[in-house]
Amino acid sequence: MTFDFPAFLVLASFLTGGIWLFDALVFAPRRRAAIAAAGGRTLTEDGRPLIKEPVLVEYARSFFPVIFAVLVLRSFVVEPFRIPSNSMMPTLLTGDFILVNKFAYGLRLPVLNLKFLDLGAPQRGDVVVFKFPLDPSTDYIKRIIGVPGDVIGYRNKTLFINGKPVAQLPLGTYTGVGSGREMTGARKSLEHLDAVEHAILIRPNAPDLPLGCQVLAFGPIEVPKKQYFVMGDNRDNSNDSRCWGFVPEDNLVGKAFAIWMHWDGARDGFPIAWSRLGNGIH
Structure with a gap:
């Protein structure tokens, strides 16, 4: 069973916020009235609180702002993901966060x-996270290759959009590292997808379709309308729209940046690649 973290955040926000609000409206006024009746004293003669806030309310008041802030940031601003496979090499490597x-x-x-709230539409070349x-x-x-209305073709390792081949500039032979060593020897090319230039990997002897x-x-x-055609930059090692079809607009999570x-852990020496930290995704 997959853990639904967004649902957990929503439920935790409602519970902690609800407990805090209910206490503020119902029980907190009674505690203040009790303190007023005691002449304003908040402590007993031996130094203990005269009227103590319940532990459950104390925890709810402490955790609600943190949980709600995480919910807002993760839902509307930015969300972290980890790359688990080589399908987007060489743009993204296994182990990239x-x-x-x-x-x-x-x-x-x-x-x-x-x-x-509609703020924009996906464009060709965008690297997107989506629900499979x-x-x-x-x-x-994956990378968006086709937007609604586009006609997509792929043959002889060349992508065709609306009948026109997408230009590729050879960059030589690729040398993989760590979990990507298996791609050593693949042909690396620079593909021009509208205004987006990005590298791709191709194995010339592999079939066009996995x-x-x-x-x-x-x-x-x-x-079709409200659908997108996506492909991995590692063209011969990617489970993408060539295999299972289009990505509905409602499945889009966001744009990787x-x-x-x-x-x-498969890298030689230290597992962290410092040179990749802070790199933009194009």
Whole structure:
């Protein structure tokens, strides 16, 4: 069973805030009245509190601001994620800890996922975190290749958008490190996706579609309304829209924008790659 952290934050906020509010409206006035009746004394003769605030209320008052602040930040501002696989190499590596902008595409209510403020639309080239359409309890990260209305094709390791090939600039042979060593020897290229330039990895001898992927098997496909076509930058090692189809707009979590930590136990020597800390995601 997957732990639903947003639901936990909402429930914890309601419980702690509700206890604090109920006490402030009902029991706190009675305590103040009791102190007034005692002539303003707050301590007994032996130094103990005359009227003591319940422990439950004390904890609720202490934890509510922290829990609510985390809920607001995580739901509407920024959320951290960890990269668990090599599908976005070389842009993102296994062990990267990233930050995701939660308001880039509009604000949604936590748990209910209802958009109440539209602030923008995803663009080609955006690196996005989304709920996997076949299992919404799992978060995926890929790059948006096609927006609604685009016609997407992929053959001979070349991406086609609306009938035009997307330009690639060869960058040589890739050398992987740590958990990405398996990609050593792949061809590295710079792909130009509208205004976004990003590196991709390709294995020339691998089939265009990973095993079992049939979405593009019979030619180009049009992206429906409120849907997006996504692919991993590690083109021959990515479970993406070529395999299972489109990402609904409601499944989008946010836009990845920065790496704040990298920890990969498979690296030689120290597991932290200091050079990756603070890097932007493009």
